[in-house]
Amino acid sequence: DGGITQSPKYLFRKEGQNVTLSCEQNLNHDAMYWYRQDPGQGLRLIYYSQIVNDFQKGDIAEGYSVSREKKESFPLTVTSAQKNPTAFYLCASSRLGLFDEQFFGPGTRLTVL
Amino acid sequence: GENVEQHPSTLSVQEGDSAVIKCTYSDSASNYFPWYKQELGKGPQLIIDIRSNVGEKKDQRIAVTLNKTAKHFSLHITETQPEDSAVYFCAAASGSARQLTFGSGTQLTVLP
Numbered sequence: 001d002g003g004i005t006q007s008p009k010y011l012f013r014k015e016g017q018n019v020t021l022s023c024e025q026n027l028n029h030d031a032m033y034w035y036r037q038d039p040g041q042g043l044r045l046i047y048y049s050q051i052v053n054d055f056q057k058g059d060i061a062e063g064y065s066v067s068r069e070k071k072e073s074f075p076l077t078v079t080s081a082q083k084n085p086t087a088f089y090l091c092a093s094s095r096l097g098l099f100d101e102q103f104f105g106p107g108t109r110l111t112v113l
Numbered sequence: 114g115e116n117v118e119q120h121p122s123t124l125s126v127q128e129g130d131s132a133v134i135k136c137t138y139s140d141s142a143s144n145y146f147p148w149y150k151q152e153l154g155k156g157p158q159l160i161i162d163i164r165s166n167v168g169e170k171k172d173q174r175i176a177v178t179l180n181k182t183a184k185h186f187s188l189h190i191t192e193t194q195p196e197d198s199a200v201y202f203c204a205a206a207s208g209s210a211r212q213l214t215f216g217s218g219t220q221l222t223v224l225p
């Protein structure tokens with residue numbers, strides 16, 4: 001089956017620890033995205049990448065980092081510098097055109113204790 | 114940058130009735146307007162989209178209208194069913210931004 005996988009579904013970390021969220025896609029998409037979703041708010045873009053070894057900051061990149069070493073993988077690290085890291089994180093991918101559909105993974109709910 | 118406002122935040126309708134969700138955007142250069150449906154515990158899924166060169170698009174019970182002059186677009190769901198219950202997000206994008214800006218979402222509940 002083609003799609004996007006995110007793991008784990010639920011993640012708990014202590015305050016001050018860095019944590020890495022996994023995102024893998026087998027759709028052969030060039031573009032990948034990370035969004036943050038908070039209750040009552042829309043999806044806000046953290047980072048996106050259109051090609052291997054290149055990525056751009058979105059609207060709320062502070063306290064996050066990404067890498068794109070392989071086309072199919074786009075991991076997100078939530079660093080200790082992120083002031084409010086508890087949220088639902090969604091990964092998406094698409095072909096390169098602006099009008100191409102973004103396909104979303106099932107999300108990871110991160111709770112920082 | 115782009116700003117998208119979505120109303121209402123919650124909407125309850127009786128099964129079989131119609132539901133309308135409205136969005137406004139700020140960037141006149143925006144030219145792509147998708148709508149996503151998110152079921153509980155899942156990622157959003159595209160249900161319909163419209164480009165700025167058309168004013169209306171329909172797909173079975175779902176339709177989207179776009180008014181570029183007023184900078185607003187709407188989602189219309191007819192003959193609602195319980196499985197339509199979900200959170201719906203509108204979004205806008207322009208070629209210059211190359212990213213989607215999402216509205217805050219509408220929780221639609223279809224009452225049997």
